[in-house]
Amino acid sequence: MSYEIIGIAVLWLFLYGYLIVASVDFGAGFFAFYAKVTKQDHIINQLISRYLSPVWEVTNVFFVFFFVGIVGFFPESAYYYGSALLVPGSIAIILLAIRGSFYAFENYGSKQSMVYMFLYGATGLLIPASLSVALTISEGGFIVEESGVVSLQYQELFTSPLSWSIVGLSIVSVLFISAAFLTFYASRANDYPALNLVRKFTLFWSTPAIIAGLTTFIFLSQHNERHYENMLDLWWMFGLSVALFIAGIWLIYSKRHYGLAFISIMLQYFFAFFGYGIGHYPYILDPFIRIYDGATHESMGIALVAAFIGGLLLLIPSLILLMKLFLFDADYVKGKK
Amino acid sequence: MEFDTVLMSRLLTAMTLGFHIIFATLGVGIPLLISIAEFIGIKKNDPHYRLLARRWARGFVISVAIGVVTGTAIGLQLSLVWPNFMEVAGNVISLPLFMEVFAFFFEAIFLGIYLYTWDRFKNQYIHWLFSLPIIIGGGFSAIFITMVNAFMNTPDGFTVEDGVFTAVNPLAAMLNPATPTKVFHVLSSAYLTCAAILAAITAFMILKKKTSDYYKKALKLTLTLTFIFAVITAIAGDSSAKFLAEHQPEKLAAAEWHFETEEGADLILFGWLNDAHEAIGEIRIPKFLSFLAYGDFNAEVTGLEDVPQNQWPPLWVHYMFDLMVTIGFFLPAVALLYFILSKVKRWNEHNKGMLSLIVLSGPLAMLGIEFGWIYAEEGRQPWIIRGYMTVEEAATSSPQISLMFFLFLALYIVLGTLFVLTLRKVFKDNPAEEELEKQYPSVKKGDDA
Ligand code: HDD
Numbered sequence: 116m117s118y119e120i121i122g123i124a125v126l127w128l129f130l131y132g133y134l135i136v137a138s139v140d141f142g143a144g145f146f147a148f149y150a151k152v153t154k155q156d157h158i159i160n161q162l163i164s165r166y167l168s169p170v171w172e173v174t175n176v177f178f179v180f181f182f183v184g185i186v187g188f189f190p191e192s193a194y195y196y197g198s199a200l201l202v203p204g205s206i207a208i209i210l211l212a213i214r215g216s217f218y219a220f221e222n223y224g225s226k227q228s229m230v231y232m233f234l235y236g237a238t239g240l241l242i243p244a245s246l247s248v249a250l251t252i253s254e255g256g257f258i259v260e261e262s263g264v265v266s267l268q269y270q271e272l273f274t275s276p277l278s279w280s281i282v283g284l285s286i287v288s289v290l291f292i293s294a295a296f297l298t299f300y301a302s303r304a305n306d307y308p309a310l311n312l313v314r315k316f317t318l319f320w321s322t323p324a325i326i327a328g329l330t331t332f333i334f335l336s337q338h339n340e341r342h343y344e345n346m347l348d349l350w351w352m353f354g355l356s357v358a359l360f361i362a363g364i365w366l367i368y369s370k371r372h373y374g375l376a377f378i379s380i381m382l383q384y385f386f387a388f389f390g391y392g393i394g395h396y397p398y399i400l401d402p403f404i405r406i407y408d409g410a411t412h413e414s415m416g417i418a419l420v421a422a423f424i425g426g427l428l429l430l431i432p433s434l435i436l437l438m439k440l441f442l443f444d445a446d447y448v449k450g451k452k
Numbered sequence: 453m454e455f456d457t458v459l460m461s462r463l464l465t466a467m468t469l470g471f472h473i474i475f476a477t478l479g480v481g482i483p484l485l486i487s488i489a490e491f492i493g494i495k496k497n498d499p500h501y502r503l504l505a506r507r508w509a510r511g512f513v514i515s516v517a518i519g520v521v522t523g524t525a526i527g528l529q530l531s532l533v534w535p536n537f538m539e540v541a542g543n544v545i546s547l548p549l550f551m552e553v554f555a556f557f558f559e560a561i562f563l564g565i566y567l568y569t570w571d572r573f574k575n576q577y578i579h580w581l582f583s584l585p586i587i588i589g590g591g592f593s594a595i596f597i598t599m600v601n602a603f604m605n606t607p608d609g610f611t612v613e614d615g616v617f618t619a620v621n622p623l624a625a626m627l628n629p630a631t632p633t634k635v636f637h638v639l640s641s642a643y644l645t646c647a648a649i650l651a652a653i654t655a656f657m658i659l660k661k662k663t664s665d666y667y668k669k670a671l672k673l674t675l676t677l678t679f680i681f682a683v684i685t686a687i688a689g690d691s692s693a694k695f696l697a698e699h700q701p702e703k704l705a706a707a708e709w710h711f712e713t714e715e716g717a718d719l720i721l722f723g724w725l726n727d728a729h730e731a732i733g734e735i736r737i738p739k740f741l742s743f744l745a746y747g748d749f750n751a752e753v754t755g756l757e758d759v760p761q762n763q764w765p766p767l768w769v770h771y772m773f774d775l776m777v778t779i780g781f782f783l784p785a786v787a788l789l790y791f792i793l794s795k796v797k798r799w800n801e802h803n804k805g806m807l808s809l810i811v812l813s814g815p816l817a818m819l820g821i822e823f824g825w826i827y828a829e830e831g832r833q834p835w836i837i838r839g840y841m842t843v844e845e846a847a848t849s850s851p852q853i854s855l856m857f858f859l860f861l862a863l864y865i866v867l868g869t870l871f872v873l874t875l876r877k878v879f880k881d882n883p884a885e886e887e888l889e890k891q892y893p894s895v896k897k898g899d900d901a
């Protein structure tokens with residue numbers, strides 16, 4: 116495999132990682148707020164903060180990894196995306212900043228106020244919406260380059276059904292993934308009242324999640340024929356994705372094997388996300404950046420891959436330790452430690 | 453319009469970095485101090501030190517949060533505000549940027565473990581061991597990002613032909629000539645600043661009549677470290693100056709208002725310039741600039757006359773340099789004074805004047821960091837990558853940049869305010885004396901105050 120392909124595969128994998136861990140975090144924020152409004156917070160908020168407190172910083176690093184990595188492997192993306200995304204990118208930064216820091220302020224500073232819970236819940240939905248703009252513009256047709264000036268066509272972006280369907284998909288996916296994880300976590304903690312509630316959330320959000328996925332597919336076919344055709348060639352990946360979705364929901368519906376159910380849902384997104392990504396090939400940004408001519412110099416590419424392998428050797432044992440202590444330590448999950 | 457977007461881009465970057473560096477410095481240095489305190493606490497079996505580590509860690513979490521979010525902001529902003537620069541940087545110097553993320557990752561994981569496992573292990577050294585990866589992770593974040601900055605000053609490890617990179621050597625780019633001295637000075641000054649800030653907070657508490665053993669031990673520890681790191685920082689700063697004389701003479705010359713290339717050059721402190729580029733009202737130390745630059749009182753030091761005038765850095769960086777150096781001498785002097793006072797039985801080292809000086813040294817140390825960076829960055833002007841790309845060529849062309857500047861200004865004001873309010877709240881609601889009693893009931897309250 117060439118270093119270009121390894122590079123994009125690794126980056127895509129990390130973006131997938133961010134999709135999962137950040138969805139859990141973002142969705143949890145919304146559910147915590149919802150529970151507060153409907154006076155059910157005593158049931159689930161303890162559960163939510165026990166998981167999130169030790170890992171919130173790790174979530175952020177997944178994202179940083181992605182955007183630093185893509186500039187390293189595909190320097191032209193800094194130029195095009197950087198120029199086009201000044202406004203949506205800055206808005207996403209500000210939302211992330213509000214969320215990340217308020218989390219620390221409230222958690223360590225004082226008891227939870229309504230304003231804070233609202234901000235925490237709202238940013239959880241707005242961040243994925245603003246970040247999804249980057250995915251939308253990668254489809255092409257939203258950026259123009261005139262005499263060396265790259266600019267984003269806001270009018271096109273805001274009137275495109277594709278862009279709104281991607282926003283919708285990102286929001287409902289966040290809620291669905293998060294609810295599925297919390298169901299698993301509550302079952303590990305043997306916390307039955309919480310389990311009952313989050314299980315209902317999961318079942319509720321499963322329908323919009325699958326509908327949004329299909330809608331996006333349809334609008335994509337109208338917007339970018341080539342990408343759509345490529346995805347049809349990968350029909351088995353999407354078929355697998357739907358099958359895993361059904362399996363996951365069925366397990367949760369019949370109140371069994373919540374861990375397996377969450378894994379199915381993770382795999383559901385894995386196949387859909389990679390099917391989408393592979394279909395995108397050979398473009399990183401349609402039509403400006405292609406994987407082979409947009410890549411960095413070979414020596415840098417190899418150095419980055421080597422650094423990546425070295426980094427993984429360091430991180431994987433550490434991550435396992437972290438999960439052992441907080442995710443799989445039954446006493447910790449149950450709140451005894 | 454053209455000029456405006458460049459100016460606003462510079463202001464936005466300067467503001468974000470100036471804000472991030474406060475928390476980044478804390479993020480690099482505080483873990484070392486926490487670790488030292490915990491180690492002494494376990495070794496001497498002294499609950500005071502262990503409590504110290506715990507309380508510092510609690511404050512640290514809040515500063516980390518802002519460090520992380522502002523760091524994420526600057527990381528993305530570099531691409532958003534300087535797309536042309538990042539395209540070049542991506543080709544040549546992305547390796548350390550990429551490795552920095554692993555350092556963060558490592559730090560973040562162990563920080564999570566460290567903060568939530570205070571009482572989980574029977575052997576207390578296990579918990580202490582978890583502090584080491586945090587120190588290493590934070591230190592390497594600083595090392596890697598400083599390498600990127602060093603590259604901007606002395607780019608190396610690539611050749612360009614017709615605007616295309618033909619040979620790229622990522623390791624040579626990382627280990628460019630500016631790297632050794634810069635890394636050394638950035639790390640030592642971060643440790644110095646954190647020691648000085650914690651000393652200042654302790655002195656402030658004692659001034660507010662909290663003279664228990666707990667605070668006295670904390671003060672002695674932090675001032676000892678302040679002194680040690682101040683000496684190391686001065687050595688590092690001196691080697692930075694020697695590096696500049698060799699590789700970036702215009703930066704040193706601008707800092708010293710040194711216009712004519714000459715032997716036995718004088719060191720100029722403060723003062724101001726008249727129209728003929730002569731210093732007035734300055735403090736002049738004969739031949740010291742030659743010594744600072746080459747370790748030899750008669751060496752020849754390159755002056756600005758040998759640099760085309762359109763490539764002169766702004767001359768006001770002189771004040772930034774002087775203020776930094778002055779702070780560099782003030783900090784160890786204060787620590788030394790404290791130890792002299794405490795050695796002589798008749799004098800009271802906890803008198804108001806002494807404590808006020810210590811309180812002052814905390815904010816001054818942080819100002820030293822800010823002045824140092826402003827000097828280093830402004831001294832590189834007009835280049836963003838010295839010799840290859842100017843700041844003007846690198847900036848975004850997007851006119852919305854002004855709006856973004858004010859958005860971020862508002863964000864930093866909110867974050868800064870909340871940071872201070874939260875810290876006050878955390879420690880007001882939970883005074884050390886009470887916590888000592890709760891955590892370590894064996895210790896008597898406020899023993900021999
Ligand atoms: C508390 C902070 C602090 C203190 C007391 C000092 N410095 Fe410093 N200095 C820094 C904090 C700093 C810094 C923030 O870390 C800088 C900015 C960029 C860099 O590499 O380090 C810096 C840069 C910097 C540079 C420019 C390096 C370059 O651009 O490559 C020189 C020549 C010195 N310093 C010299 C000194 C000397 C001779 C000092 C005398 C004691 C001194 N510094 C004290």
Ligand code: HEM
Nearest residue numbers: 462465466469470473597600601825826829830835836843
């Ligand atoms: C963290 C401490 C730092 C501070 C406080 C700082 C401060 C500044 C300031 C004041 C400027 C504005 C200079 C001007 O335009 O007149 C600036 C510019 C800049 N700095 Fe730094 N800097 C820091 C470190 C870094 C590092 C490590 C990098 C490398 C990644 C970097 C990259 C830049 C860039 C790209 C610019 C814009 C171009 C320029 O104006 O030269 N800075 N910084």
Ligand code: HEM
Nearest residue numbers: 175176475476479480516519520523524526527556593594
């Ligand atoms: C010499 C100057 C700098 C130092 C010493 C430094 C150090 C640090 C440290 C220690 C952290 C971790 C947060 C904490 O513990 O408080 C951090 C966060 C961060 N910094 Fe800086 N930084 C510097 C400048 C920069 C610059 C110029 C960039 C842009 C490329 C940057 C990018 C980041 C990012 C992306 C994060 C957040 C990472 C995360 O999600 O954990 N830093 N920085």
